[in-house]
Amino acid sequence: MPPTDPPPDTPVAADLPAVPHLQAKASGLLLLLALLVAGAIGYLLYARGAFEPTQRLVLVADDAEGVTVGMDLTFSGFPIGRVQHIELSPEGNARILIDVPKKDAHWLRTSSIFTLVRGVVGNTNLRAYTGQLQDPLLADNAERKVLAGDAMAELPQMVAAVRELVQRASALAAPDGALAGSLANLQAATDQLKGPRGALGLVMGNEADAKKLLTTLDRTNALLARADALTASLDKLAGKTDAQVFGAQGLLPETRATVLQLNALLGDARATLTRVDGVLAEAQGIASNTRAATTDLGTLRAEVEASLRKVQQLVDEVNRKWPFARDAEVKLP
Amino acid sequence: MSRSQPAPRSQGTPGPALQWLAGWWQIIHLGAVLGVLALSASGRQQARRSGLAAPLVRASGPMLLGFTLATAVLSLVVIRIVIVTAQSYGLSQYALEMVVRVLVLELIPLAAALFGALNATLPMADEVASLRRRGQFQALQQQGLDPLAMLVLPRLLAGLFAVLLLAALSCAVTLVLAYLSAHGFSLGGFDRYTRTVGRVFSPSVTLIFCGKVFLLGSAVAWIPLVTVLQNPAGRRSRASAELQGLVRLFLVVLAIESAALVGNYY
Numbered sequence: 001m002p003p004t005d006p007p008p009d010t011p012v013a014a015d016l017p018a019v020p021h022l023q024a025k026a027s028g029l030l031l032l033l034a035l036l037v038a039g040a041i042g043y044l045l046y047a048r049g050a051f052e053p054t055q056r057l058v059l060v061a062d063d064a065e066g067v068t069v070g071m072d073l074t075f076s077g078f079p080i081g082r083v084q085h086i087e088l089s090p091e092g093n094a095r096i097l098i099d100v101p102k103k104d105a106h107w108l109r110t111s112s113i114f115t116l117v118r119g120v121v122g123n124t125n126l127r128a129y130t131g132q133l134q135d136p137l138l139a140d141n142a143e144r145k146v147l148a149g150d151a152m153a154e155l156p157q158m159v160a161a162v163r164e165l166v167q168r169a170s171a172l173a174a175p176d177g178a179l180a181g182s183l184a185n186l187q188a189a190t191d192q193l194k195g196p197r198g199a200l201g202l203v204m205g206n207e208a209d210a211k212k213l214l215t216t217l218d219r220t221n222a223l224l225a226r227a228d229a230l231t232a233s234l235d236k237l238a239g240k241t242d243a244q245v246f247g248a249q250g251l252l253p254e255t256r257a258t259v260l261q262l263n264a265l266l267g268d269a270r271a272t273l274t275r276v277d278g279v280l281a282e283a284q285g286i287a288s289n290t291r292a293a294t295t296d297l298g299t300l301r302a303e304v305e306a307s308l309r310k311v312q313q314l315v316d317e318v319n320r321k322w323p324f325a326r327d328a329e330v331k332l333p
Numbered sequence: 334m335s336r337s338q339p340a341p342r343s344q345g346t347p348g349p350a351l352q353w354l355a356g357w358w359q360i361i362h363l364g365a366v367l368g369v370l371a372l373s374a375s376g377r378q379q380a381r382r383s384g385l386a387a388p389l390v391r392a393s394g395p396m397l398l399g400f401t402l403a404t405a406v407l408s409l410v411v412i413r414i415v416i417v418t419a420q421s422y423g424l425s426q427y428a429l430e431m432v433v434r435v436l437v438l439e440l441i442p443l444a445a446a447l448f449g450a451l452n453a454t455l456p457m458a459d460e461v462a463s464l465r466r467r468g469q470f471q472a473l474q475q476q477g478l479d480p481l482a483m484l485v486l487p488r489l490l491a492g493l494f495a496v497l498l499l500a501a502l503s504c505a506v507t508l509v510l511a512y513l514s515a516h517g518f519s520l521g522g523f524d525r526y527t528r529t530v531g532r533v534f535s536p537s538v539t540l541i542f543c544g545k546v547f548l549l550g551s552a553v554a555w556i557p558l559v560t561v562l563q564n565p566a567g568r569r570s571r572a573s574a575e576l577q578g579l580v581r582l583f584l585v586v587l588a589i590e591s592a593a594l595v596g597n598y599y
Contacts, residue, residue, distance in 0.1 A: 022386050022387055022390055023386055025394055026390050029397075029494070029498060030389075032498065033494065036501040036502060036505055037501060039505070040505070043527075043530075044530070044534050046531075047527045047528065047530045047534065048531045049531065071532070079525075
């Protein structure tokens, strides 16, 4: 019901100036406030995700510290879900219930990994990682274990490691430490390098050895000079040898002629051997014949031995029947 | 319906603490009476007879543009400072959330309440005091009308409306300015920005915010008007009554703001 003007007899607005287009202005202001409130309600509902279908994801964590209702689940830095509820499971774990809009749910696969990272500065972050986007989609009400990473938890360990490192570095760089000693030795070595004996003195340690080395170098130089002369002599010798060996009247042509003669001689020898082969073949034939004759002689011998055994038997028979030379003697013990 | 009369000063000499408590009790009592009038059909009918549109337009219209521009400039400065500072510390992802929390949740409603008090309800309280001094309350009572419903209730509703409108419009402008400062004239960051706003305005925060704005508007509309009714006409100077109203308003606004902070962050 629109507001009505006061009756003329009421003293309410008697001394106030009249507002032109009062009803229109009042209606406009009311409409403006209604629009602002309605717009704010609609925008906040949209911002809270009231108009988009979601699916539920349950993350199980050992410790839900830092996780708050309303915080985002991010994938590659983009928020794809929002924590709706945190509860304690019968096993004593924290169950983080997250609503993921259907339009973003395809980023989550069965092989996705979820991490809960507590930073040194800033909020705790829930992150999703999907390596294989070809894997099956994550089902509604899927329950996954969340991997917890705590930067603060590793901080004391890191500080301890850094302290140990600093202690070692301090010990190394102490005035009586190894680094200082090495630097002193290096300084001494540099001084020696700059001295009269130079690097040779630094390497050999004393002057006598350095002199020995110089003497050795001199001798080596002399030796090298003699080696040069020797090399020249060898060159001359090689020239002569070349002439003797490879010259027109040298050793090599004569050797070649000798080899030719030797080849001819070998040919003669090969022919002779061929002939010897023939002779040997014939000798082999003779030997075969001789083997056959030897076989015949064996047979003949067996026959003779059989005849002899018969004669022996005959003599024995005659001796048994006619004892001509029987020496019958009885010997007594 | 009670015909509320200004409370006469007691003849005894109560201590300052008792006077202070009695003063607050009268304010609360008159506020409750006005609340009952606003919720009752007869009270609303009398208020409509006296005309709701004129106080509403007079309370909101003249300062709407000026306050919106002032808060826009102030918001731009604060937004810029927050965003640049957050970027320099590498925490730019938290800048928008901080802007929304600091400006929209806290500063803008407070500024709207104080601005509404100074520009709408304190002048209206002055009008009521003037009408009362001129005996218009008694004239209405002689006609059988309730001066609270006829003269005070329309101004109270107008003050409440003015604070609500200023806060809503300035918050909307600040949200737009924060988006433009962070993302420029591009819709590319709308989803992320909307998500940030949604994260800030959780159900509990939204409830506390709405309650705070409504209570601030009610306090701004109620305390100055009731304070001028509390004292007998002509007993105290006009400046003293306004100052007393301002102090009480400041205390109530401080209490509401503290309670909202405790509700939001503890």
